[in-house]
Amino acid sequence: MVKHTVVVAEAQTLFRDMITSFVEDMEEFSVIGKLTNGQEVIDFIKQKEVRPFLCLLDIHMPIMDGMECAKKLKEIYPNIKIVLLSAYEDEESIERVLSVCADGYILKSSSLDEFKETLRFIIDGKFVAPQKMVHHFAKRLDSLLKMERESSLHYIKEHFNHRKDFNKREWQIIQLMKKGWTNRMIAEHLGISEGTVKNYLSIIYKKLNIKSRVELLKILSEMTG
Template sequence: MTKYTVVVAESQTLFRDMITNFVEDMDEFRVIGTLKNGQEVINFIKEKEVRPYLVLLDIHMPIMDGLECARQLKNIYPNIKVVLLSAYDDEESIETVLSVAADGYILKSSGLEEFKDTLRFIIDGKFVAPPQKLVHYFSERLESLLKLERESSLHYIKEQFNNRKDLNNREWQIIQLMKKGWTNRMIAEQLGISEGTVKNYLSIIYKKLEIKNRVELLQILSDMTG
């Protein structure tokens, strides 16, 4: 049976030994390196010319922490699986893990079976994280997306402008797309018109709204969300 190679990086000897023992106890894995910080991981991979299948990194380590190490590993060796370990169950953990393109996040307070199951999920190509955190994270993101979608809807925008009758359908479309942060070129491509035509429409919109430029229109649109 081919075993997946693993490197463990943890600054505390006790935790490093425990994690190593947990991994070695699994038939699927073989630990090929136990290190104390992220810089040692980078050096180990370069000097030994090895490509571990999985690297387990404590987030909080001296010299180079797990986040920076994960960032560098994914940049240099994108195929290496990287899982971050943390003792802290804070609100920013999932977003931080995603920002460095890590493959997962495990709390040190996890049970042994949960820890082992997580590593097996990694083999299957799944992103892993504490279920409660994932639910909370994605529910927040969904709520934000729904809010953005609602506030970018034509109905909502018209309401904020008190359903002005002096703006025609094309002008409302352009205002809506500007609300979404689109550039003149993007708007032109979406509506099948030239950038020059978009600029002409904007000049008319500015005049009708009694404003001078794009900055003032964007400020009005920004103020809609409070």
């Protein structure tokens, strides 16, 4: 049976030895490196000219922590699997984990069976994380999807009752205003001047019988599903 190679990085000797022992106890894996920080992981891979299948990185390490190491490894070696280890499941840690494109996240409070099961899921190409993190991610995704839906042109037109007195450019500007864009951003995106954007907005205000950007933004902010 071909074993998947693993590098373990953990600052504390006891945890490093325990994690290594857990991994070595699984017939699917073989530990080829035991290191104390993220910089050592990157140096090890470069110097040894090896590409481990999996890197188990503690989030909190000196010199280079697991987050920074994961980010660098994914940039240089995108096919290497990265699993982050932490004693924490606070929202700040969750946000950071999602930002580095790790393949998994294991809490140090997990049972041995959960630890091994997570590594086996990683082999199958699955992303594995604690339930709290999954719920947080799902909540964020729902929020982003809601924002995207409410910024769609179809959604906006529905709330303006598909009125016929707006032309294509005016609808575009209303849509970008709904997304919170400034006049300069709108102008650059549409390839027109800021002055032209202001002229279009004046026409839009007149058609809606309002007098300012504040009033338009208030109308747009009240569009919720």
